[in-house]
Amino acid sequence: MAPARKRNEPEARIPEVIGARHEVALLDGRLVEAVYLDNAASTKPFREVSDFIKSLEPYYSNIHRSTGHDSLYITGLYEEARRIILGFVGADPDANIMIPVRNATEGLNLLAMTMDLDPRRDVVISSMLEHHSNDLPWRGKAKVEYIPIDDGGDLDLEFLRRRLRHHDGAVKVVAVTGASNVLGTVTPIHEIAALAHEHGARIVVDAAQLAPHRPVRVFAEGDPRHIDYLVFCAHKMNSPYGEGAVIGPFKHFKDAAPYLQGGGTVYSVDMENVIWADPPDKQEAGTPNVFGMLAMAKAIRVMQRFGMDSVIAHEQALTRRLLAGLAEIPRVEIFGRLDPDDLDQRLGVVSFDMPGRHHALVAAVLSYEGGISVRSGCFCAHPLIRHLLHVEGEAARDLENALRQGDRRRVPGMVRVSVGLHNRDEDIERLLAMLRIIDEERWQGRYIQESLTGEYRPEGFRFDFRSLPGFD
Numbered sequence: 001m002a003p004a005r006k007r008n009e010p011e012a013r014i015p016e017v018i019g020a021r022h023e024v025a026l027l028d029g030r031l032v033e034a035v036y037l038d039n040a041a042s043t044k045p046f047r048e049v050s051d052f053i054k055s056l057e058p059y060y061s062n063i064h065r066s067t068g069h070d071s072l073y074i075t076g077l078y079e080e081a082r083r084i085i086l087g088f089v090g091a092d093p094d095a096n097i098m099i100p101v102r103n104a105t106e107g108l109n110l111l112a113m114t115m116d117l118d119p120r121r122d123v124v125i126s127s128m129l130e131h132h133s134n135d136l137p138w139r140g141k142a143k144v145e146y147i148p149i150d151d152g153g154d155l156d157l158e159f160l161r162r163r164l165r166h167h168d169g170a171v172k173v174v175a176v177t178g179a180s181n182v183l184g185t186v187t188p189i190h191e192i193a194a195l196a197h198e199h200g201a202r203i204v205v206d207a208a209q210l211a212p213h214r215p216v217r218v219f220a221e222g223d224p225r226h227i228d229y230l231v232f233c234a235h236k237m238n239s240p241y242g243e244g245a246v247i248g249p250f251k252h253f254k255d256a257a258p259y260l261q262g263g264g265t266v267y268s269v270d271m272e273n274v275i276w277a278d279p280p281d282k283q284e285a286g287t288p289n290v291f292g293m294l295a296m297a298k299a300i301r302v303m304q305r306f307g308m309d310s311v312i313a314h315e316q317a318l319t320r321r322l323l324a325g326l327a328e329i330p331r332v333e334i335f336g337r338l339d340p341d342d343l344d345q346r347l348g349v350v351s352f353d354m355p356g357r358h359h360a361l362v363a364a365v366l367s368y369e370g371g372i373s374v375r376s377g378c379f380c381a382h383p384l385i386r387h388l389l390h391v392e393g394e395a396a397r398d399l400e401n402a403l404r405q406g407d408r409r410r411v412p413g414m415v416r417v418s419v420g421l422h423n424r425d426e427d428i429e430r431l432l433a434m435l436r437i438i439d440e441e442r443w444q445g446r447y448i449q450e451s452l453t454g455e456y457r458p459e460g461f462r463f464d465f466r467s468l469p470g471f472d
């Protein structure tokens, strides 16, 4: 639970987020301030991060292996960024290494590709809560099993215990999300780590959703709770410049074959032999996204200054109102933990269904008539959505047949609202007001669903982007 603010203690100033409330023109011609509630997908940049990168543009240079002034300067910042990112999750820089990647998906693929797994023998235990990025990379590399969830979206740790015992050392990896991108459930990663370690398995935590919202600690290797591998991404941390982080033991990345091969990964090459460099170079082929890395570290600094306790307090206040307000709308069915006063194990990622209203229609009306951005669909977690919406048997087969024929109209899904640092109480109130309109079928437009995309668009209206920046 976030510590309550003491009386008279000033509230820490929320860092400025660019684009938090610019104007958009709606279907009825009104201009309103946009409400962005799609932070679980990506967040808008902190002003300070954007300014920092702009200030560095004159010095941009490729890093390492140069004696040029700019290269030395940028290389110094790059390596400092690596230390900041390691420090953000309490990783010991002598034992761990941070490998920069494009995004969380690449990070999880890198791990799956560099683990020594044999699909005939080895088992990876993942969970029903996973984003595809922490599910698909493991398939084919090992036998994969999934920890089921209960109605509130909590993992069944008894199942994990039983399977670890049953496989008797064959489980090599337990790969779980730190927080669900659909239900917002925060998982007990340290309890899972202790169980995995007890049975000789390592733990991979997909912290794409967790790291921006909760303090994360990987702990030292001797500690049973320690997290062996952690992955997260900057675009969900107000630094959308394309960067992800993999954090794991130096030894693993030294022993593993390089994930990509090429420039920067070697000490020496002749026509027959290669001497691979030590990590991180060995796992960092080619020119990295230098500004992405610097921006990520700057965003971490901004968050640290604001304080993770303040992040939690701000987001929990919004989530409390969101859950309570949604519960008052007759047609809304929320998935996952429902109690607005029990938010310790829940992020401000709230998915719901409005039976009788297609999820894509709800999202379209919110956007075109409310100026409100949310997300609808399956959120790259198809097995979870199918489970929650009971899409099975014949219904599942019908759906697959329709998809093969290019018809996405009946894709099951939900509407997802996810809060971020820039959101205010008014954003939640505007969302709830629009949902009441949708509940009562009082929207204005005539919406047509496209078969190929499954999306709804209002007849005779398109957003006009001509006054916005373009290439010419």
Ligand SMILES: Cc1ncc(COP(=O)(O)O)c(C=O)c1O
Pocket: 040, 041, 102, 103, 104, 105, 106, 131, 133, 134, 177, 179, 180, 181, 206, 208, 209, 233, 244
């Ligand atoms: C839990 C989770 N894992 C992984 C990903 C993939 O992240 P990225 O888009 O950075 O590859 C996401 C993205 O939404 C996510 O929510």
